[in-house]
Amino acid sequence: MATTATPQPKTNRIGLTVLDYRGGKTTLCAGCGHNAISERIIDAFYEMGIAPERVVKMSGIGCSSKSPAYFMGRSHSFNAVHGRMPSVTTGAVLANSTVVALGVSGDGDTASIGIGQFVHLMRRNLPMIYIIEDNGVYGLTKGQFSATADLGSKLKTGVINDLPPIDTCALAIMLGATFVGRSFSGDKKQLHTMLKAALAHRGTVMLDVISPCTTFNDHEGSTKSYKFVKDHEEPLHDLNFVPHFNEIDIDYDEGTTFNVTMHDGSTLLLRKLEDDYDPTNKAEAIKRIMQSHEADEVLTGVLYLNTTAPNFLDMINMTDRPLATLPESATRPSREALEECMEELR
Amino acid sequence: MATTEFAVHGADQGAGREPVVNDFSIQVATVNGSGSQSANTVLLRTIFQMGVPVSGKNMFPSNIAGLPTWYTIRASKKGYIARKKEIDFLVAMNPETAKEDVMSLEAGAVALYDEPLKLNELRSDLTFYAVPYDKITAAVCPESKLRKLVKNMVYVGVVAKLLNLDMAEVEKALRKQFAKKLKAAELNWNAAKAGYDWAESSLTKADPFTIERMNETSGMIIIDGNSAAALGSMFAGVTVVTWYPITPSSSLVESLIEYMKQHRIGPDGKATFAIVQAEDELAAIGMVLGAGWAGARSMTATAGPGISLMAEFAGLGYYVEIPGVIWDIQRVGPSTGLPTRTSQGDISFVARLSHGDTRHPMLIPCDPSECFSMAGDAFDLSEQLQTPVFVMSDLDLGMNNWMSEPFQYPEKPQNRGKVLTAEDLEKLAAFARYKDVDGDAVGYRTLPGTDHPAAAWFARGSGHNEKSQYSERPDDYANNMDRLARKFDTARRLVPRPEIVRNEGNEIGMIAYGTSHHAAIETLDQLETEYGVKIDYLRLRAYPFTRETHEFLAKHKRVYIIDQNRDGQMLELLKLDIAVPDIGKLRSMRHYNGLPIDARSITDEIISQEGK
Numbered sequence: 001m002a003t004t005a006t007p008q009p010k011t012n013r014i015g016l017t018v019l020d021y022r023g024g025k026t027t028l029c030a031g032c033g034h035n036a037i038s039e040r041i042i043d044a045f046y047e048m049g050i051a052p053e054r055v056v057k058m059s060g061i062g063c064s065s066k067s068p069a070y071f072m073g074r075s076h077s078f079n080a081v082h083g084r085m086p087s088v089t090t091g092a093v094l095a096n097s098t099v100v101a102l103g104v105s106g107d108g109d110t111a112s113i114g115i116g117q118f119v120h121l122m123r124r125n126l127p128m129i130y131i132i133e134d135n136g137v138y139g140l141t142k143g144q145f146s147a148t149a150d151l152g153s154k155l156k157t158g159v160i161n162d163l164p165p166i167d168t169c170a171l172a173i174m175l176g177a178t179f180v181g182r183s184f185s186g187d188k189k190q191l192h193t194m195l196k197a198a199l200a201h202r203g204t205v206m207l208d209v210i211s212p213c214t215t216f217n218d219h220e221g222s223t224k225s226y227k228f229v230k231d232h233e234e235p236l237h238d239l240n241f242v243p244h245f246n247e248i249d250i251d252y253d254e255g256t257t258f259n260v261t262m263h264d265g266s267t268l269l270l271r272k273l274e275d276d277y278d279p280t281n282k283a284e285a286i287k288r289i290m291q292s293h294e295a296d297e298v299l300t301g302v303l304y305l306n307t308t309a310p311n312f313l314d315m316i317n318m319t320d321r322p323l324a325t326l327p328e329s330a331t332r333p334s335r336e337a338l339e340e341c342m343e344e345l346r
Numbered sequence: 347m348a349t350t351e352f353a354v355h356g357a358d359q360g361a362g363r364e365p366v367v368n369d370f371s372i373q374v375a376t377v378n379g380s381g382s383q384s385a386n387t388v389l390l391r392t393i394f395q396m397g398v399p400v401s402g403k404n405m406f407p408s409n410i411a412g413l414p415t416w417y418t419i420r421a422s423k424k425g426y427i428a429r430k431k432e433i434d435f436l437v438a439m440n441p442e443t444a445k446e447d448v449m450s451l452e453a454g455a456v457a458l459y460d461e462p463l464k465l466n467e468l469r470s471d472l473t474f475y476a477v478p479y480d481k482i483t484a485a486v487c488p489e490s491k492l493r494k495l496v497k498n499m500v501y502v503g504v505v506a507k508l509l510n511l512d513m514a515e516v517e518k519a520l521r522k523q524f525a526k527k528l529k530a531a532e533l534n535w536n537a538a539k540a541g542y543d544w545a546e547s548s549l550t551k552a553d554p555f556t557i558e559r560m561n562e563t564s565g566m567i568i569i570d571g572n573s574a575a576a577l578g579s580m581f582a583g584v585t586v587v588t589w590y591p592i593t594p595s596s597s598l599v600e601s602l603i604e605y606m607k608q609h610r611i612g613p614d615g616k617a618t619f620a621i622v623q624a625e626d627e628l629a630a631i632g633m634v635l636g637a638g639w640a641g642a643r644s645m646t647a648t649a650g651p652g653i654s655l656m657a658e659f660a661g662l663g664y665y666v667e668i669p670g671v672i673w674d675i676q677r678v679g680p681s682t683g684l685p686t687r688t689s690q691g692d693i694s695f696v697a698r699l700s701h702g703d704t705r706h707p708m709l710i711p712c713d714p715s716e717c718f719s720m721a722g723d724a725f726d727l728s729e730q731l732q733t734p735v736f737v738m739s740d741l742d743l744g745m746n747n748w749m750s751e752p753f754q755y756p757e758k759p760q761n762r763g764k765v766l767t768a769e770d771l772e773k774l775a776a777f778a779r780y781k782d783v784d785g786d787a788v789g790y791r792t793l794p795g796t797d798h799p800a801a802a803w804f805a806r807g808s809g810h811n812e813k814s815q816y817s818e819r820p821d822d823y824a825n826n827m828d829r830l831a832r833k834f835d836t837a838r839r840l841v842p843r844p845e846i847v848r849n850e851g852n853e854i855g856m857i858a859y860g861t862s863h864h865a866a867i868e869t870l871d872q873l874e875t876e877y878g879v880k881i882d883y884l885r886l887r888a889y890p891f892t893r894e895t896h897e898f899l900a901k902h903k904r905v906y907i908i909d910q911n912r913d914g915q916m917l918e919l920l921k922l923d924i925a926v927p928d929i930g931k932l933r934s935m936r937h938y939n940g941l942p943i944d945a946r947s948i949t950d951e952i953i954s955q956e957g958k
Binding site: 020052054056069073074076078079080081086088090091092093095096099116119316317318319320322323324325326328330332333335337338342346 | 580582583584585609612614615616617621626628629630633634635638639640641658662666752753756759760792794796798801804805808
């Protein structure tokens with residue numbers, strides 16, 4: 001044995017193996033879409049060479065919100081209260097703007113109890129990635145409808161959903177998120193590419209990932225089942241991503257590919273499957289989403305992208321150094337400053 | 347007042363009465379939005395500048411313009427700054443309340459009123475002065491639109507003449523008030539002078555009240571508690587501030603924004619802080635905890651309804667053990683209650699805020715100086731204990747102007763608590779977030795972004811073991827809760843000690859906290875001079891209670907707990923904490939009508955319960 005050269009495990013650009021990005025063993029149901037998403041997250045962070053120590057994994061409550069325990073065990077993580085992950089993440093990013101914030105939420109955690117914090121997070125364009133693992137039902141409480149369940153979708157018990165769904169992507173685009181995508185846990189390549197692009201963006205990335213619940217919402221009559229989504233997925237484009245540390249060696253046709261240079265210098269290439277879809281056009285994005293509802297399509301891809309809007313940290317003119325560890329000399333004004341304040345009050 | 351059977355009608359009847367110097371209260375009754383606040387501040391500052399101890403209390407409606415508001419200024423040569431129950435000098439500017447305002451005066455008081463109101467017909471036992479405001483105002487203010495505002499400065503001039511205020515000091519105070527508006531300063535100064543001149547030529551002093559110069563305010567400042575809290579927070583090194591506007595806490599963050607813009611922009615022109623107006627109080631405290639977890643000194647300010655919304659997150663902060671400072675500027679509840687009136691109604695709720703077994707340290711400032719110092723104490727304590735700390739101010743303290751000694755520069759370095767760096771981790775064999783390494787029940791934490799493979803821990807509001815791993819094991823849960831209880835004992839050793847104002851072995855003791863203090867010390871004097879009763883007094887400054895409080899209770903036969911709430915909330919908390927034989931010693935004095943507590947009410951209640 002000793003004489004045979006053991007093949008060195010493959011490492012990324014910072015010398016870590018993919019194993020360094022793994023987390024605890026999942027306790028979610030076998031076949032749960034959330035586990036597939038966790039795998040894509042691991043791959044994306046590994047391939048982008050992001051040190052796990054630089055990442056904060058944030059979540060609320062629900063099956064989806066448990067999943068940060070199952071990837072990147074070397075990252076700090078915060079499993080907060082139901083629907084309030086956005087505010088906790090906002091505070092964390094303000095305290096340390098050098099970390100990469102990854103929020104994992106569910107459709108209940110986002111679109112019902114957390115809708116207030118969700119919409120205001122989108123408005124601020126805080127640098128973070130917000131993933132909704134969207135299965136249309138409350139899993140942990142055994143299968144009640146959530147607010148993203150489609151009109152007419154059927155529960156296992158036969159109950160029909162008679163309320164219109166909240167389209168989190170349309171909302172996010174309207175409110176100010178600057179990278180909005182929809183994908184499917186079963187679409188490995190698209191989700192993987194989208195996550196890498198998300199890591200190259202500096203602003204709010206909102207990804208609604210349809211992630212079927214094998215236990216409570218994967219049956220005939222459900223519009224969030226594997227079969228339904230596979231049959232109805234309508235990708236807007238074929239995605240390719242070239243990170244800033246690689247040369248572009250993909251052949252692409254200028255006329256059929258939409259290229260976007262991301263904040264970190266990476267390139268996102270969107271090969272058009274639909275004529276003239278321009279993901280930087282807000283109004284067009286909303287219109288296309290509305291059309292997809294009428295056509296019963298699960299429209300996927302990068303729906304909207306804006307690389308020029310200021311993010312929240314730009315807006316508040318905050319120092320680049322982490323506020324958390326500023327030395328006392330930077331956070332306690334001088335004796336003279338206090339005397340000046342006192343004099344004004346005399 | 348020693349004046350019964352006393353009937354005056356505005357002329358020459360003041361002669362027979364002893365002068366009342368530097369010991370009376372003035373109440374200005376107006377409508378809000380009329381600009382009277384500036385006039386009242388000028389009056390307050392003038393008395394202050396003349397070296398006379400003074401306090402001002404604004405009783406205002408939850409409204410922007412047009413509803414009744416009363417401002418009470420108390421001058422006290424003895425230095426009493428609590429509200430005085432009786433009004434001695436009324437400035438009746440609001441026709442809607444004028445009649446009731448006059449009827450509620452005690453005999454011998456003064457009523458200065460707008461001539462057309464004819465208030466002098468209401469009673470015969472007061473001194474009345476009628477002022478033709480419209481005539482005086484029109485002469486100095488050609489622009490009719492501005493007359494409503496300028497009229498207020500006319501009463502300042504009239505009052506200045508009647509109370510013997512120094513017009514040079516009035517001018518100084520007025521020019522400070524309008525420092526940034528030269529035109530307004532000029533217009534208002536002319537109005538004040540016109541009022542003064544009119545009073546000089548048209549009125550004959552017929553009341554005993556007068557201000558004489560003293561030297562009791564030299565070097566002091568005038569500030570509201572919210573601004574003091576803002577200053578204290580800035581000098582304590584706060585970096586993340588979140589808020590949702592709510593009366594009476596909004597001005598805390600608003601003044602903090604102004605101070606931070608002046609003093610906390612780094613040499614590179616970038617802010618060394620982030621201040622975020624959140625979408626609600628849920629988000630405000632969520633951001634505080636996110637920032638506290640990531641290592642920032644973070645805070646928010648709110649009032650009762652906000653506190654109710656923060657309950658769930660407060661439990662998260664307690665259980666995950668995250669620092670964060672929450673200022674509760676208490677107002678009257680329950681529900682919306684009286685948003686612009688003061689109370690100490692959140693004490694027992696905040697002590698246990700959230701579901702499950704939860705306890706939070708509370709700091710309780712009594713004056714602006716303590717708002718300043720406790721802002722720093724709160725951050726140190728919160729980071730040392732790794733738990734949210736609540737500072738329990740109230741509307742009276744937060745929004746009213748108080749005279750104060752200038753604040754002391756914080757000499758102690760910030761105490762950032764037990765935080766492990768990458769270098770520390772390198773030396774350690776293992777790191778377990780919630781392990782009680784030092785025997786004080788406070789574990790070591792690491793901050794996100796710490797560059798070490800062993801740095802990460804999983805913050806979770808669900809059950810966890812020492813290593814912060816998910817656990818539903820009965821022993822893990824119970825051990826953790828027991829450690830948290832022991833941590834509260836550590837808090838007991840670290841919170842500010844009570845102030846033992848008097849402990850001379852008297853039979854009766856009194857315990858008060860927060861703004862009740864100012865009435866309480868006046869009560870000590872009233873009891874002694876009026877009834878010959880001497881009692882001891884301890885002022886609580888924090889929860890959990892410390893040894894001194896238990897000893898104080900043990901030493902007295904009866905102890906009156908002064909609460910500005912209906913249910914005796916501090917008394918309730920004490921009951922849970924003290925030795926059983928001492929419970930029977932507790933007596934309750936409660937004040938809960940929305941007005942700041944006054945000494946007379948406390949004195950009367952103690953005397954009544956003592957059967958004297």
